[in-house]
Amino acid sequence: MNVLIHNALIVSGEEAPFAGWLLTDGALIARIGRGEYVGERPRGCEVVDACGAMLLPGAIDCHVHFREPGLTHKATIVSESAAAVAGGVTSYIDMPNCVPTTTTLAAWEDKMQRAEASSAANYGFMLGATSGNLAELQRADYSQVAAVKVFMGSSTGNMLLDEREALRAVFADQPGRVVVHAEDQRIINEVTARLRPTLDVADISAHSRLRPVEACVAATERAMELAAHYGTRLHVAHITTAAETRLFDAADSPAGRQITGEVSPHHLLWCTDDYARLGARIKMNPAVKSAADREALREALRQGRLDIVATDHAPHLLGEKEGDVFHAVSGAPMVQFSLPTMLDMFEPTLTAHRMANCPAELFGIDRRGFLREGYYADLVLVERLAEPHTITDSEVLSLCGWTPMAGYATRHRVVRSWVNGGTGAMALRFRG
Ligand code: DOR
Ligand code: ZN
DSSP: OOEEEEEEEEOOSSSOOEEEEEEEETTEEEEEEESSOOSOOOTTOEEEEOTTOEEEEOEEEEEEOOOTTTOTTTOOHHHHHHHHHHTTEEEEEEOSOSSSOSOSHHHHHHHHHHHHHHOSSEEEEOEEOOTTOHHHHHHSOTTTSOOEEEESSOOTTSOBOOOHHHHHHHHTTOOSOEEEEOOOHHHHHHHHHHHGGGOOTTOTTHHHHHSOHHHHHHHHHHHHHHHHHHTOOEEEOSOOOHHHHTTSOOOSOOTTOSEEEEEOHHHHHOOGGGHHHHGGGGOOSSOOOOHHHHHHHHHHHHHTSSOEEOOOBOOOOGGGGOSSTTTSOOOOOOTTTHHHHHHHHSOHHHHHIIIIIHHHHHTTBTTOSSOOTTSBOOEEEEEEEEEEEEOOGGGOOSTTOOOTTTTOEEEEEEEEEESGGGTOOOBOOBOO
16 A cells, blocks of 8 residues: 655654655655645555645644543543554553553453554553562563653552652662653642642632642652662653752753653643633643643643653543532543644744654664654644634543543644554564
């Protein structure tokens, strides 16, 4: 199967966009060229006139919660990977807080088999760290297991690992990359005990006071200390504060970097002012912070202090988001609208770089994330709209059926995505 996409604006993330074309050969990119395509069309080749739309490498979302197995009333690999592909995300890495938790190689293997049978996008899975599964983490093959996930702060799924010694043991002599959810549970517990007596629990914005800046900074600093001490490769997920962004140097690429950082679209889009409008739809962990923090995150991404954008796609039913600040669950589905939203906010080249090139480099993903000849043809065609389109819940493909983006007017629309040139999804492979 060949596809010729011509009349496109090629946005590789590596160089300035140019008018050109791309030809696939089966699962791979065969050739990329500038201007008009003048060569022969392979027999049976599908020809796609991009009509000037942008052709980007498919986004690689290294932080999703697809809920399978065990929480399939919220989401399934089938539903969420379809939402991903519709949104231009052609590869994803899924987190271990499903039921049972992905803390054994057998549970990891089960997820790989489920994805092989049903995923529409390329897939990889992390292993979760507990105080008792060190041997399992050491035994894993990190050309297939994406990374080790550590929840330093409690969140959905009861996977907290905040005992000092257990944490130290995971970082010491760790062959895999360690990905942390960095919130200090002790600080959260102290603040909660202090504020609880006078708290208006019906006010969802209290969530951001209960999970304050200091909890994030303390945990990120602790993880960085451990990584520096043991030489562990560390990736800090969903950074939310200006103070944390200052802990990272600026770099064009995460290749060869020992410590890397991630930011999520919801923290780039919203701040505590938005609770009044969106309520529990933007209740997540870590919580949204001030407008100044949000601005610092945007700037840190432009400067390359933060390496990648990943959604933390965390579907829940709207019914589960009801109740007071202690009962409405945390997390929101974002995978379907992350790419258009990022294109609304940032230059196309920066978007392609931080959503495709850099995730591939950070996790050492084999031959993906770039528009390069010989790489897999994971592609997305995105049109810039003359008139903004207002997103509604009715277009959501995630099983939960809603999006915090409802009511948001976007200037971009995903026209079409190709996963391996349209030949179907594959397991991601990682280079050490
Ligand atoms: O808000 C969140 N929801 N943060 C997390 O860390 C987990 C996620 C979930 O799984 O629902
Ligand atoms: Zn998460």
